Amino acid sequence: MSSPASQNPLIYPLLFIMPVFMSSNIIIGRYAIEQTEPWTLAFLRWLLAFIILLPFAHKQASAAMPIIRANLKLLLVMAFLGMWICGALVYLALKYTSATHGTLIYSAAPIVIMVLEWLFRGRRISPREAVGIILAVTGVAIIVTKGSLANLLTLQFNWGDLIFALCMISWATYSVLIRQKALQDIPVMMLFATLAGLGALLLFPFSIMEMIFVAPLPTSMPAWLSIAGVAIVASVLAFSTYQYGIKMVGASIAGLFMYLLPPYGVFMAVVFLGEELRAYHFMGFIPIMAGLILATLPVAALRRLGNSQAQCLTRSCPTPERFPTARTKTPAYNRSRTRYRSKPTDRP
Structure with missing residues (x-):
């Protein structure tokens, strides 16, 4: 059975870039929340995301609609967890707590994900994954505490921190639910467009009440640019x-x-907000990277690659099976320049 990295060699580089998009939600959202209320911001975010995704997903709608209708309740639960709670409540929490506290709380999401999969799916956590998690958590703690144990011991939680904790648990549950077998036949774009549309639908009544009783829609160009930023970068991408x-x-x-998220968030804060980069940022980044590599590196694939390179160095590099040469004997090939007698099972 092939590994995910062999099916798509760009999957791990893509996952390394993904936190840049995630981190932008705090950077852009911090500015946007000063001009737009939380539920209104979340509603506009997912409404614009749905509009952007619709042209890419409509071609897949006819084939996916029966699956969507059959799993509508599950999709509504996921939209509530991933778009309502992790949308509006995150912006609400940023009014009461710092981005550093929110980042620290959100860093526990992988642990909650593994616990949920252990509880409900019987997943086992390997020793290598456990060590990787410990290293990564250590790096996160160094960054959010500025490398000081005293800061860790005096850390206090407020209502914003508790809201972030709820959002973190909601995000972990969303991450587990999206792996349901019933949803695997829905294309990624169609699935995300459906969740974005359902999320906007769930947020709509709260946004209307907020615009009536709290504050109307923003009118300034910077406010709408920030809304577009959270819709495109922090949502779609x-x-x-x-x-x-x-x-x-x-x-x-x-x-x-x-x-x-912490090292990327710090880097973006330095570039876009003019914050200073300090030594503890580098001290935290090293164990984070070490933990990620230890827990996710496809060791078996690297071993196969190393063996192949070693054979090539000794002038016995194997011929790829996909491209038979004149010296390669295959049961389907006739030397008299006739057609293949059987249909190839693996095309280049």
């Missing part, structure tokens, strides 16, 4: 790459790349 990663390597492995 972030969720599409994350969902594709979950389908390819599983929720536990894809969730581990969430540990890259």
Whole structure:
């Protein structure tokens, strides 16, 4: 059975880029929430995301609609977890707590994902994955505590932190549910467009009440640019790459790349917000990367690659089976320049 990396060699580089899109939600959202209320911002975010995705997903609608109708309740639950809670409540939490606290709480999502899969799917956590998680958590703790144990011991939680904890548990549950076999036949774009549309539908009544009783729609160009930013970068790109990663390597492995949120977030804060880069940022980044590599590196594939390279160095490099040469004897090939007698089972 082929590994996900052999099926798509770009899956792991894609997962390394995914946290950039995720981190942008805090950077852009921090600015947007000053001009737009939480439920209105979340509603506009997912409405615009749905409109953007619709042209890419409509061709797949006819084949996917029977599956969507059969699993509508599950999709509504996922839209509530991933778009309602992890949308509006994240922006609400940013009004009461810092992005650092939110990042620390969200970093526990992979652990919750593994626990949920252990509880409900009987998944076993290997020693290599456990060590990788410990290393990654250590790196996250170094960054969010600025390399000081005293900061860790004096860390206090407020209402914003508790809301972030709820969002983290909701995100972990969403990540596990999206691996349901019933949803595997729905194309990624169609699945995400459906969830974005359902999420906007669930957020709509709360947004209307917010616009009536709290604040109307924003009118400034910077506010709408920030809304477009969270819709395109933090929604379409972030969720599409994350969902594709979950389908390819599983929720536990894809969730581990969430540990890259702190270093990516710090880098973006330095570039876009003018914050200073300090030594503890590098001290935390090293164990995070070490933990990710230890827990996700496809060792078997590297061994096969190493063996192949070693054979090539000794002038006994094997001929690929996909491209038979004149010296390669295959049962389907006739030397008299006739056609293949049987249909090839593996085409280049």
